[in-house]
Every structure is written in structure tokens, then in C-alpha cells.
Amino acid sequence: MPGILTRRLSPDDLRKRLNQAVGPYITKLPAGKVAKITDAFGEAAVQAKTIGFDMVQVxxxxxxxxxxxxxxNHRTDGYGGGPTHRARFAVEAVSAIRRRLPDLPIDYKLAVRMEDPHYGNAGILVSELPVFLxxxxxxxxxxxxxALADHSALTDTIPPANHPYFSSQGCFLPFCDAVRAITDLPICAVGGLNxxxxxxxxxxxxxxxxxxMSRxxxxxxxxxxKVMGGRVDTIRHCVRCNQACLGGLMAHQGVHCIYERKN
Structure with a gap:
């Protein structure tokens, strides 16, 4: 924080350092602490239900x-190793919610890591989906x-129109196709949809x-x-420039849009 306050570190520098710290932190957490964290998902869901939420997302x-x-994850206990053990944290988190709230819908943000080329560092590979799902x-x-897994460049998980790999609309839909081949549960897609x-x-x-969609x-x-009212021709389409939305977020100036400058 001193580095940020004195501007020796940019927000992007801080993000990179935090990402580098994820592995050691995850690997060294005591198993007892891990169990307390996963159990807390259940308590959090109960609070969400109490104040009126109809569903939760893990x-x-x-x-x-x-x-x-x-x-x-380089753990050598029951939370690390092969995909079955690496799935344990997520499974325990979901189970903690389900025990307390048997009927509450639980959406799971499924982060898919990609190789060849490499994008994303958290989450799982497509080849591991048959184990995790x-x-x-x-x-x-x-x-x-x-969606694509995070803990890498924000411009990968929130890709601009000129991204070298995720430039097309519906850029993460191939991950949805891989999930659809395994499960019949509802799938929500994201990625440049407009x-x-x-x-x-x-x-x-x-x-x-x-x-x-967010942007x-x-x-x-x-x-x-506008879509429901048949006014599609009046939509202001996001051009995926990331200038005032992601750019504003990273500069701590709030989330805005370049269209605001034109009004």
C-alpha cells in the first residue's frame, strides 16, 4: 500500500504482485483454515438469502x-495434487451452501484456463472439465x-476488440461448448456479447x-x-475499447464509458 500511495507502484504493478503471491498463499494455508473458509461460504449464503437474494454465485x-x-496449487494434502483433490475446495464451498439452503439456486463461475496459447492462471483446463463438473x-x-480464468492480464478476461486471440464477439463460447458436452445444467455465456x-x-x-454482459x-x-421493444437500431453498441470502463477502474476514477464524453 505505501508503494501505491506514493505512486512507486501502479495499480497494474500491484495486481501483478498479488497474482504472484497467490500460489504460495494457497499452497501454505493450513488445512484447518481452509475448512473454515469453505464453511464460511454457507454462512455468507444464509445472509444473502436473509436479505432477499434469490440465488448466489460461487x-x-x-x-x-x-x-x-x-x-x-502445489499442496500435497487432500486439497492438492490431481484434479479430484484440487476440486475439493470448490466442492466444499458449494456443499456448505447446500447443507444450509437445500433449495437455493447456486450458480458457479466456472473459470477455464487455456493453453496453446496460454491464457489465464486460475481455474481448470478443458481436459479437466469431466472431473470437475x-x-x-x-x-x-x-x-x-x-469464462476465461483470471489472475493474469485483465485485458485477457475483459478482452478489447483488438485482443490477439479473444477479439470476436462471444469469444469465450468455445468454453461453453466444452461444458455443454458434459452437463445439461443451464450455461451462462460472457465475452464481448452485444x-x-x-x-x-x-x-x-x-x-x-x-x-x-457488463461493458x-x-x-x-x-x-x-430496446431489444424487447423492437428498437434494436437505436442500441449504442460497446466497441470494446476498455478506455473508460476498465481504464477508469484501474485508474481509480470510477467505471464510465467513452459515450459519456460524446453527450
Whole structure:
């Protein structure tokens, strides 16, 4: 924090240092502490239910994803090793919720790590999905939100239009296809989605059951109303420049959109 306050470190420098610290932290956590953390997911869900939430999402891209990743998790106990053991943290977290709330929908942010080329450091490989997905389903997951794993460059998980690999709309849909081949649970897709016709085609093809978007709703919060009202031609489409949204976030200036400058 002194480095940030004195501007010797940029927010991006801090992020890189935090990412480098994930592996040692995950690997060295005492097993008793790990169990307390996974149990706390259940208590958190109870609080969410009490104040009126209809569902919860277990974010499989933070501690769950870090424990799941062979790049970060070098433990030699029951929480580390092969994919079955690396899935234990996430399974325990979901199970803790399900024990307390038998009927609450549980969405799981499924972070997929990619190789050849390498993108993402947390999460799991596509080849590990057949191990992880059935375990998560049995634990109580009712839907999956599928995206690229994090703990790498933010411009990979929130890719701009000029990204060298994830430049196309629906850039993470191939991960959804891999998940769909294993599970019948609902799948939520994300990744540069902004065109109603494209999204509708993916829904009809069964590649996803729900479309998630953030930058597009920052560019035009009326997107859903315009689609439902037949005013598609009036949509302000996100151009995925990342200048004022991600850029504003990283500069601690708030999340905005370049369209605001034009109004």
C-alpha cells in the first residue's frame, strides 16, 4: 500500500504482485483454515438469502479457482495434487451452501484456463472439465457461468476488440461448448456479447441459456428494453475499447464509458 500511495507502484504493478503471491498463499494455508473458509461460504449464503437474494454465485475464479489450478496449487494434502483433490475446495464451498439452503439456486463461475496459447492462471483446463463438473453438480451447483480464468492480464478476461486471440464477439463460447458436452445444467455465456441477433442465434443453437454482459450495459443500460421493444437500431453498441470502463477502474476514477464524453 505505501508503494501505491506514493505512486512507486501502479495499480497494474500491484495486481501483478498479488497474482504472484497467490500460489504460495494457497499452497501454505493450513488445512484447518481452509475448512473454515469453505464453511464460511454457507454462512455468507444464509445472509444473502436473509436479505432477499434469490440465488448466489460461487466465484470459481478467486480462491476456488486458485485451489483448482495446477499452476497455483502445489499442496500435497487432500486439497492438492490431481484434479479430484484440487476440486475439493470448490466442492466444499458449494456443499456448505447446500447443507444450509437445500433449495437455493447456486450458480458457479466456472473459470477455464487455456493453453496453446496460454491464457489465464486460475481455474481448470478443458481436459479437466469431466472431473470437475460432475463433482460440482453433486455438491449442489444448479448452473454454470463460463469464462476465461483470471489472475493474469485483465485485458485477457475483459478482452478489447483488438485482443490477439479473444477479439470476436462471444469469444469465450468455445468454453461453453466444452461444458455443454458434459452437463445439461443451464450455461451462462460472457465475452464481448452485444449484438441481439448473434446472441439469439447462440441461444437457439443451445450453446448458452443466458447471456451476461457488463461493458455493453455500461455503454447502453437500455439494451434489454430496446431489444424487447423492437428498437434494436437505436442500441449504442460497446466497441470494446476498455478506455473508460476498465481504464477508469484501474485508474481509480470510477467505471464510465467513452459515450459519456460524446453527450
Amino acid at each position: 466465484h470459481g475464479d478467486r480462491m476456488c479457482g486458485s485451489f483448482s489450478s495446477s499452476l497455483f 460432475p463433482m460440482l453438480e453433486r455438491a449442489g451447483v444448479t448452473s454454470f457461468h463460463v 449484438d441481439p441477433n448473434f446472441i439469439e442465434a447462440q441461444l437457439q443453437d443451445g450453446r448458452m441459456d443466458c447471456a451476461a 455493453q450495459l455500461i455503454a447502453d443500460p437500455e439494451w434489454p428494453n
